[in-house]
Amino acid sequence: QVQLEESGGGLVQPGESLRLSCSASLYIGSGYCLAWFRQVPGQAREGIAVLDNGYPTYKLSVKDRFTIFRDDAGNTLFLQMNSLQPGDTAKYYCAARIDRGGGCFLLDHQYTAWGQGTQVTVSS
Numbered sequence: 001q002v003q004l005e006e007s008g009g010g011l012v013q014p015g016e017s018l019r020l021s022c023s024a025s026l027y028i029g030s031g032y033c034l035a036w037f038r039q040v041p042g043q044a045r046e047g048i049a050v051l052d053n054g055y056p057t058y059k060l061s062v063k064d065r066f067t068i069f070r071d072d073a074g075n076t077l078f079l080q081m082n083s084l085q086p087g088d089t090a091k092y093y094c095a096a097r098i099d100r101g102g103g104c105f106l107l108d109h110q111y112t113a114w115g116q117g118t119q120v121t122v123s124s
Contacts, residue, residue, distance in 0.1 A: 002026040002113045004094050009118030016084055016122075022077040022094030022115055029074030030054075033097050033104030035111065036068060036079045038090035038120075045093070047106025049079060053099070059106065062088075084122045091117040 003025035012018055020036070028034060035050040048059045049068035056068045067080040077094050095111035 002028060002096055004096060004113055004115035006092065006094050006115040006118040009092060009120045011121045011123065012084055013124050014085055014122055017080070017082045018084065018120060020079040020081065020092055020094075020118060020120075022079075024075050024077070024096065027074045028077065028096055029070070031099055033099045033111070034068070034070065034077050035095045035104070035106060036066075036077075037093045037095060037106070037108055038088075039093070039117075040090045045108050046090075047108060050104050050106050051077070052104035057104075057106070081120070084120075086122050089120060089122050091119050093117045 005023050006020060008020040033052060035047060037045050037047050039045040048062050049066055050057050051068050065083045070077050094115045096113040097111045
């Protein structure tokens with residue numbers, strides 16, 4: 001079972017950028033669905049970006065601001081976040097599961113490996 005660990009969160013002002021990293025204990029290249037979720041206390045976990053065989057899909061609220069990508073070595077997943085807004089404040093989690101076909105989706109119950117999360121706070 002792959003182990004995941006996020007880093008890169010912090011406190012930023014509106015309009016600024018952050019890059020989150022998710023380090024994996026195993027190769028998470030082709031053959032894995034990789035995703036980023038976020039959660040605000042008292043609310044359900046929200047899927048925001050997924051990488052399916054190298055192709056990204058985004059939740060509408062982050063599309064054109066966030067970019068999900070993986071390093072060439074296949075050990076680290078990233079989330080580049082630009083033009084951050086107060087509404088992006090949340091704890092961010094990376095998630096992975098073996099891709100057994102049928103596509104990769106932003107459904108948290110499908111993912112078997114999770115990191116511990118990293119807090120992102122956007123405030124002036």
